[in-house]
Structure formats: structure tokens, C-alpha cells
Amino acid sequence: MSLVLPQRPEPDPQLRSTLVRALRDFLPPDAVLEAEEERRPYECDGLSAYRQLPMVVVLPRTVGEVRQVMRLCHSLGVPVVARGAGTGLSGGALPLADGVLLSLARFKSILDIDPVNRTARVQPGVRNLAISEAVAPHGLYYAPDPSSQIACTIGGNVAENSGGVHCLKYGLTVHNVLKIRLVTVEGEIIEVGADAPDAPGYDLLALLIGSEGMLGVVVEVTVRLLPLPERAQVVLAAFDDVEKAGTAVGEIIAAGIIPAGLEMMDGPAIQAAEDFVHAGYPTAARAILLCEVDGTNQEVSEHILQVRAVLERCGATEVRTAGDEAERLRFWQGRKSAFPAVGRISPDYYCMDGTIPRRHLPEVLRRTAELSAEYALPVANVFHAGDGNMHPLILFDANKPGELERAEALGGAILELCVEVGGTITGEHGVGIEKIGQMCVQFQPEELEQFRAVKRAFDPRELLNPGKGVPTPRRCSEYRALPDRHGHDHVHGHGEDPRP
Amino acid sequence: MSLVLPQRPEPDPQLRSTLVRALRDFLPPDAVLEAEEERRPYECDGLSAYRQLPMVVVLPRTVGEVRQVMRLCHSLGVPVVARGAGTGLSGGALPLADGVLLSLARFKSILDIDPVNRTARVQPGVRNLAISEAVAPHGLYYAPDPSSQIACTIGGNVAENSGGVHCLKYGLTVHNVLKIRLVTVEGEIIEVGADAPDAPGYDLLALLIGSEGMLGVVVEVTVRLLPLPERAQVVLAAFDDVEKAGTAVGEIIAAGIIPAGLEMMDGPAIQAAEDFVHAGYPTAARAILLCEVDGTNQEVSEHILQVRAVLERCGATEVRTAGDEAERLRFWQGRKSAFPAVGRISPDYYCMDGTIPRRHLPEVLRRTAELSAEYALPVANVFHAGDGNMHPLILFDANKPGELERAEALGGAILELCVEVGGTITGEHGVGIEKIGQMCVQFQPEELEQFRAVKRAFDPRELLNPGKGVPTPRRCSEYRALPDRHGHDHVHGHGEDPRP
Known part of the structure; x- marks a missing residue:
């Protein structure tokens, strides 16, 4: 098997009991989980093929408690894996048999919404979608929208630099976060980033975003908010050939349009999604494209015409514009449900x-x-x-x-x-x-x-x-040295390097 | 004096002659400058109040030579200050009496222009404006535009994370660079960033941008290019009160417009610029705002109307839209010449x-x-x-x-x-x-x-x-401990931190 769990020392029962006793000194009973059935829900994230029970699970409620956990683990040399909602797909939150699983699930407060500067300061356990819901009364939203946005947390988004269907136009997490408060491995607090366009010193903000919990524990995130677009509209195009759909993607971008989302699904994915959520997808198609544009009414109307023209020129067998908001959401529902839809079949x-x-x-x-x-x-x-x-x-x-x-x-x-x-x-x-x-x-x-x-x-x-x-x-x-490795060692970008 | 040069050891004549001999082994005669009059031009950057002659200046032509310089300096323990055009304003390229000044001035080639992916791969000594000039035939440009863009180099822009009047809409250097090739202090090459939206591993790209030559020597930069907007238009507004102009800035942003540039000058700056370049500024004003919008013809026309309305509502005494491209450039000429204009008076x-x-x-x-x-x-x-x-x-x-x-x-x-x-x-x-x-x-x-x-x-x-x-x-x-320090130690963003 090419994918092996990291080799870790056996958990030391003596160390474990020292650790748990010390944790219970400053954490309430429900914040330290020892029993196997209590630890079980934390044994994997979204990459469920790999499972490992953590030595102990802690669920602190305050930054001070996180700092105490980190200081204690640092002094005892116990490794720590931080975890948000556990929806990650690469096993970044897979626990260690000899380590603490630090859940940020109880950090669920939205601390501040500043509609003038268009920012929100939130705790790491706030769900991605909950931010947009909370700021909607101000006509604002948080742009990155991973498929798991109903469940995944902003802390996890920061750890993985999450994207989503809208990141083509609005960027990844790194482009939509302004500041982070971090607890270091030693339990210190550092704050990185700024409300200003640039911050002095090394750009640790971008370094931390996407660092998968390997550099520190994020305990607060200030996100940038965007005004809700006046209008969004989506076009669905069917193709009898995947390559034609691929060509159309390039042509849309080359036409100078930056769609809010530009997604493709092939035949098997279309069929699975349609069977699951009945989005109205043309199941005979070999590929569909979903192209969303947003902006002012005027812009959207112009861009939809342009997009339709490009799609027809590229050989789409059918081009359909969502008739109303309900249909627009249904089109997206199919795409956003593609993973669970495939999970069904x-x-x-x-x-x-x-x-x-x-x-x-x-x-x-x-x-x-x-x-x-x-x-x-x-x-x-x-x-x-x-x-x-x-x-x-x-x-x-x-x-x-x-x-x-x-x-x-x-x-x-x-x-x-x-x-x-x-x-x-x-x-x-x-x-x-x-x-x-x-x-x-x-x-x-x-x-x-x-x-x-x-x-x-x-x-x-x-x-x-x-x-x-x-x-x-x-x-x-x-x-x-793996015998079943299929690829070779061509490394991108270095081919032309005549290293002297 | 609050600003003191870093204390450095006296240059060691023995070490210096060993270094120069070794440099001359692999560099041509004109790439190693020893004579005082040859080193003199490198004694300061744009922060000219601070001057220091470097021990020796090297002007390599190839990446291989840069690597050899770094390996040699590393083995001898000699510090290195890299330098682009020396237009920086914070003394980042100030040499060291016991160090090598490494000029990248000979890295002036544009290596590749890819109009489809809208990128250009350039050497660090290419001037900022030269990039936009080279890609103009493809209808593209490089967005960050520091005032010094006619002279400053992209390598220096990367070192300082430079901005410019257009960075409000288009971002700083960090938002417009995709990849960097770096020579490390030990003479190794690493490449950071990717053509893809995200790159695996820690985000060293953002970390390196703005790191002021303290982490490595940039020897190649891949920049993102943007399509030239269909149209750009600028509005000049005069105010009899600086605070009114300040309020107007917030109102324009709050109206949902992201101008391509939104600049302010006060009375003394207006007068100096007008005397210097005759931009047509209203010299009786206490403040002027320059607000540029760009985009499609339609968008620009709509936004100009909105901007004018906001400015008038905020009490502008005069609102003038540039009549043609020549006037637009003249309006900007005043702003972009403000520093030398003040230098004259x-x-x-x-x-x-x-x-x-x-x-x-x-x-x-x-x-x-x-x-x-x-x-x-x-x-x-x-x-x-x-x-x-x-x-x-x-x-x-x-x-x-x-x-x-x-x-x-x-x-x-x-x-x-x-x-x-x-x-x-x-x-x-x-x-x-x-x-x-x-x-x-x-x-x-x-x-x-x-x-x-x-x-x-x-x-x-x-x-x-x-x-x-x-x-x-x-x-x-x-x-x-400085007696003449005026400020105090309030630190931004930490006021509300109840550190436990």
C-alpha cells in the first residue's frame, strides 16, 4: 500500500495518565475525553479510509485553555493534532495514537461584524456558511464556498486554504482572510496580518494559511466580506464530447469574462448527481458546464449573452439559462452534491x-x-x-x-x-x-x-x-522505491533549469 | 539620532583580498568593482540620508554566477546585500562596509510571454514599466505601478512588495506574482509558487515577497498580466477642507465602487506638483481627490456618474472629468511627480x-x-x-x-x-x-x-x-529607551486580548 500511516511510538500509559491528570486540573470534565467510545468520533476526517484513535481528545472553550493545553503538551513532549469539523479530504486531521486531538468545535462565536470595513472577526469553529448567514442582513457575504460549507469551519478552511466554486473569481481562503490569531506550540499568542493592505515584517499570514495545523493553532480569524452581487445567473451547457467542453472553458476565459464559477462534470458524475438530487441535468450528455456570472443587472445580462454565444460556437448541444433563482440553486445543488451522489452509487x-x-x-x-x-x-x-x-x-x-x-x-x-x-x-x-x-x-x-x-x-x-x-x-x-508507482520524476518548472 | 546604522565589524583587509581574488576567478573583470569611485554609486538607495560604501560590488550576468557568489560568500561568512535599481525608500538596499553588494542590474531579459495564460517570466532586473511595454502588443499589462515604475525593477518590487496607485483595485506585488526562482544563502535554487491557483506545501511565495532580500536572492519572477481595460477615466475633485475629502473617500467605497485608483493630495502637495508639471490642479484647493475608474465603456460611464454624485454630495467645490486621454495622463502626472515636485521646493x-x-x-x-x-x-x-x-x-x-x-x-x-x-x-x-x-x-x-x-x-x-x-x-x-521618542507602546490589535 503506497499510503502508510506515519510510524509513531506506542502510547506510554504512564505519560498518558500524567497528561490526563494535568488536563483535568484546568479543564472541566466534559472537555477531556478518555473513553474509547468518546474518542471514536474523532478517529478520522473526510478521508475515512484512514482511522486512528487519538490518545485523548480535548475540547477547550477559551483561548486561555488552548494555551494551557499547548504549554502542557509542549512540556510533556506530546504531539497535538488540531481539528475543526473534520470534513477535510486529505487526512490532515487524522489523529495520532500517542497524541492529543485538540477540537476547536466549541469556538463557535462570531465576535464582531464591521459592515463599514466589510470584515468579520470570528472564532475558528464557526461554520463557513454561518458567516455568510450572519452578515447577510448587511448585504454582505464570505466568498470561499467549499462543497462542505454547511459543515466545515473557518478554522479548517484556514488550515487547508479551502476554495470552492466561486474561487475562480473571488480567490481562495488566503485571499479572503485579513488577520489570524495563533497559539504557538509553546502556548504563546501571535497575531499575523493586518487590516491594512500590507503588513510590515515577513508575510506569516499567507504562510500560515494552508499550513494544515503544522505551525500553530488558529484561535481567531478576521475575514474579508464582499457585497452580495446585485444578481447572479447561471448557464448550463451540454456537450456530446468532453474535449469540446474543455475547449469551451478556455474560450470563455479568453473572451475576457471572469465567471463567478465555471464547473464541469462528466457523464458518470452527471448521472449520479441527477439520480440523487434531480437537478434537471441532461443525462444523455457526455459533459456539462455550469457557468455562473454575477455583478450588476446590466453586466450579468451582457455576460450571459456572451457566454451563450461562446458555448454555442464550441458545439454545445444544449444551452440553458436558469429561469429563476430556484432553478439556479437547483443547477448548483447537483454540482455541490456530486460527492455524496457518487457515494450512493x-x-x-x-x-x-x-x-x-x-x-x-x-x-x-x-x-x-x-x-x-x-x-x-x-x-x-x-x-x-x-x-x-x-x-x-x-x-x-x-x-x-x-x-x-x-x-x-x-x-x-x-x-x-x-x-x-x-x-x-x-x-x-x-x-x-x-x-x-x-x-x-x-x-x-x-x-x-x-x-x-x-x-x-x-x-x-x-x-x-x-x-x-x-x-x-x-x-x-x-x-x-515503491514498485507500484506509476509515474516518474518529472518535476514541474525545473525542466528548463540549466543548473550550473 | 534615532536611526542608527547597524553596528558592523570593520572590514578585514585579508578577508577582502581573499574574497576578491576568488570572485575574479569566475567573474569577468567588469563584474567585480573594487575602486572607491566604482563603488560610490551603490552607497545608498532612495533613502539617501544614509550612505555606506560596500566592501565590494559584484554584477553577475547568470544564475550560475549568482550561485557561485552566494556559495563563496557563505563559505567565507561574508554578508550580502542584493540590489535592483536602488529606488527603494526605506534603505533596504543600504550596503554594509564588510559586505558584498550584489547588483541584479544585468538580469534584464524578458524570458517568456504567455498571452494565453496571461503570464510573463522575467529576470529580476527588468524594469516594472518595461514589462507592461513588452506585453502591450497582446493587449495586456502588469498592474502594480509604483511611482518609480519607469526605473524600479521587478526584483526590487518583489523585495518590497511594492504597490502603486492601482493597487486598491488590483493588489500589491504579492497579488500579481505567480512564481519566483530563488538562490538561497547557500547557493541552492528553490522555486516557489505555481501556475495553479494554489500550491502544495507552505506558502513560501507570499513569505518571500516583501522579505527585503533577507531570505534569498530572487533570480526569476513569473508575473500575472491583466487585460488592458477597455477604458479608463479619471475625475478630479477639489475641496476647501481636507476632512471633507477624507469623508468622500469612504463614501465612494461605501457606494460599492472599487476605483482603479483613489488618491488624495493636500494644499502644499498640490502647489508643489502644479508648479512642477502644470497638471492643471486647482491650487486654491485645500485638498484634491483623483478617482480613476476602469472597465468596459458602459461600466466606466455609469461609475463616473456615481462618483461625481458622491463627490458633490460630500461638498467638493469643483468636480472635473478628464476630457481626453491626454488630460487623464496629465492629472496623474501631477500625482506621480509629487515626490520630485516636493524635492524642488x-x-x-x-x-x-x-x-x-x-x-x-x-x-x-x-x-x-x-x-x-x-x-x-x-x-x-x-x-x-x-x-x-x-x-x-x-x-x-x-x-x-x-x-x-x-x-x-x-x-x-x-x-x-x-x-x-x-x-x-x-x-x-x-x-x-x-x-x-x-x-x-x-x-x-x-x-x-x-x-x-x-x-x-x-x-x-x-x-x-x-x-x-x-x-x-x-x-x-x-x-x-530613546529620550526623544514621541509615541507610546500601544500595540495595534492586541488591546482587546485578555491574555490569560
């Missing part, structure tokens, strides 16, 4: 998250189909086409011997294909534990060593989420 | 770069005027009003005893005023050597220590631009 699925330069879309779809045949596992494709962020869903049955391993190998091969055409192994789901092997393909040894040096600058003893995100040199040697 | 000037939350604009202007009276030095105000980035220009005469020191003390007091109202000590000019004392006011000791840890992760021996950007703990103690 397959015992298990494995969602990949590679990105590619848009121009390689047709080629990558063709080669993905070839790999799917080679590994004898179906693949349904759903993706943020506008920014080249693919989400191939590999369908398999973990109860059939060898299928999980084959799904992983196929997933790895697809990611290495993304790297080969100049893309990356993750667009928005993070590396976590899932893609740690492929990090050895994406980056040169010097680059990985620089990541490790940055990690040490925050966490010299490797206590924060160890084993995730950045592979050790040994791990890379092992990964490169 | 005063023997010396000192340009500050604080940012403040927009709502404090009227208060900060009033208190700046009070400080100006207190220190008996005139101040001309020019600023990126839309994003609250102030550029007070303190007029003084360095030949008059005590005036430089008074100008510095006044500048420091203005910056601490910015911090007090929730702003920052620099918006786009960087910390360099100039604001290193104020860093002790802006940040808590834990935050500064985290900056130092990040620095060590790239440069453990402090060889890259030492003494700039991040103060040592000792420096902060000295700064806080």
Missing part, C-alpha cells in the same frame, strides 16, 4: 484534487480515462474547470481485496500526470497524509528541505501534526 | 509610508498637522487614500543642525500615530533600515521572535541583508 470513492494548466484539460481527461481502464476502476470527473482544479472521483469497494490499494495507486498516477503537465498535486484539499508521497514528485529535495526549515522555525520538536504535509527525506526515498 | 524631504483604517483619515490628518507644528517642520500629504496608505512628506534641510534628527523624530511620531489608530508603519515601502525601530512598536516580542525564527530557517548565519527589516531584542530595548 459506489461502496467507496476516493476524491483526488490535482490542478493543471487549463490548456491541458482535454489531454488530461483522455489520459485519465486510459488510466481508469488500466487500473480497472471507474472514474467520475467533477471539477472547477475555470481554474484547472480537477476532482476525479475514483469508485471502488474497500471490501474487495486489493481495491483500496488499486484506487490509491490510480489516484497517485493521476496526480503525477497533473505534475507532468505542469500542474500540482492539490488545488484546495491540502496534502495531509494522503498526498505526502506525491510531494516528493512535486518538489526538489532543496525545496522540501526549505519547508522543513520553516516548520522548525515554528515547531522545532515536531509536536504539531507530525507526519503530515511535508515528507521526511526517508519517506521520499521509500516512495521513490 | 525643499533641500531635503523625508517620505513616510504609514497606513491607517480609512475611517481615521480626518483624525490622522488633523493630528499630523499638530505634530508638524510641534516639530516646526512643514508636511505635504500625498496618499493612496482608497486603501488608507499615507505618504506624508516631511520637508527639512539636512544642512541645518538638528533638522535631520527632528525630521526623523517627526516621522517616527507620525508612524506611531498610525499604529495607535490601528494601522501599520509601512504600506508599500518596506521596513528596511528606516523603520526598524518602529517595528518594536508594531509588534509584540513573541511576534518579532517568530520573524527571527523564520529568518533563521532561511539564513541561520545572518548573512542576507543583516540589520534590516526585523530588529534584534537589544535594538528594541534601545529604541524604547
